[in-house]
Amino acid sequence: MTRRNVASASLDNENQGRVGIVAGSGSLPLALAMTLRARGEMPYLLLIKDEADPQHYAAFPHETIRITKVGKFLKALARENCRRITLVGPVRRPDLKNLVPDFEGIKLLARITGASRKGDDGLMTAIAAYLKDKGFIVVGVHELASDLLAPAGQLGKIAAKGQDHEDITTGVRIVKAIGSLDIGQAAIIRDGYVLAVEAAEGTDGLLARSAAFAWEKPAGVLVKLSKPGQDLRADMPTIGPDTISGVIAANLRGIAVEAGLTLVIDIAEIVRRADAAGIFVIGLDAKSPE
Incomplete structure (x- = not known):
């Protein structure tokens, strides 16, 4: 990539805002965060409680939020100017009987309940569509870090x-x-x-x-x-x-x-x-x- 292309890519990234990583379990969220940091971007991580270990993310700005507190997710992403969002790492399917969602969480759960009948792909597509409806750009890890x-x-x-x-x-x-x-x-x-x-x-x-x-x-x-x-x-x-x-x-x-x-x-x-x-x-x- 030429210097001009690198500069153009950096400008495009700035225009699209900061990357927000919604982190589940496993080592992929951290690998992505490290890759982004190495090229000059500092992502903001929303760690899903009981899935992502906060100790692993001490070197990155982050906070831990329960998966059902969707309103807090949305406020944090807006506060940190995270327009591009990626969902990274496995998340156990929540037990709908024991959830105490906030208002936004109730709306998302309505979508998830319908999508769950279509399997995991339907579930993740419903979450991505919900975030898109809220004005965020949902991107995949492969779009952010092709070297992975x-x-x-x-x-x-x-x-x-x-x-x-x-x-x-x-x-x-x-x-x-x-x-x-x-x-x-x-x-x-x-x-x-x-x-x-x-x-x-x-x-x-x-x-x-x-x-x-x-x-x-x-x-x-x-x-x-x-x-x-x-x-x-x-x-x-x-x-x-x-x-x-x-x-x-x-x-x-x-x-x-x-x-x-x-x-x-x-x-x-x-x-x-x-x-x-x-x-x-x-x-x-x-x-x-x-």
């Missing part, structure tokens, strides 16, 4: 071999099928056998469940893709160093994700752990992942 996206090709020193490619092809077909039903984003294929598919437990839970089938010989692939038509502003496939630990525990040979459509947290550490364990990591062509 998985590159195409082999990421480390370890290459996939023979049966691995067949398992990847099978995995892509299976994940597309479960994704179209809004079931999950991942599956584990071992020597042509569908060992497990992701459901409500997420990828870490999928790997933990599959560890019970960790045979002596390393084999099998974790395949993770975006769902067809998925709203990437609110939910995007993500892997990190912990994913490698889960793959090791499940005695798999590797991971295949969509290049450009999967967030990779700390790629250097992922590659280091994968190479040390003899695990391959591949970024598949998003247009034709087979």
Whole structure:
């Protein structure tokens, strides 16, 4: 990028206001905040109570708010001049019976209750639409920090071999099928056998469940893709160093994700752990992942 382009991008960012990060659990919100800070932007973080740990965000301006206190969210975002908003990190579906929402929260819950019948994608789309109606620009992590996206090709020193490619092809077909039903984003294929598919437990839970089938010989692939038509502003496939630990525990040979459509947290550490364990990591062509 030229100096003129950098200056133009900075001006565009200023015109769009500060980035507000609504942070759930996991390490992705912090990775995004650090990426933005490294390029000269200081985001404001709204930490969802009981999801994001405030101790991890001590170096950033932030506050903790209950998920149902939507009015406080809106006031904080306006006060901090956060026009661009991104929803980052998993959030457990709230128990509607035990919620005490504020007035704005009641309006949002009405949308969420209807959207929940359509699965997690419907839920996140409803939240994004609500924020948009309030005048905010809802953006995805991939729009703010493209350097966190998985590159195409082999990421480390370890290459996939023979049966691995067949398992990847099978995995892509299976994940597309479960994704179209809004079931999950991942599956584990071992020597042509569908060992497990992701459901409500997420990828870490999928790997933990599959560890019970960790045979002596390393084999099998974790395949993770975006769902067809998925709203990437609110939910995007993500892997990190912990994913490698889960793959090791499940005695798999590797991971295949969509290049450009999967967030990779700390790629250097992922590659280091994968190479040390003899695990391959591949970024598949998003247009034709087979």
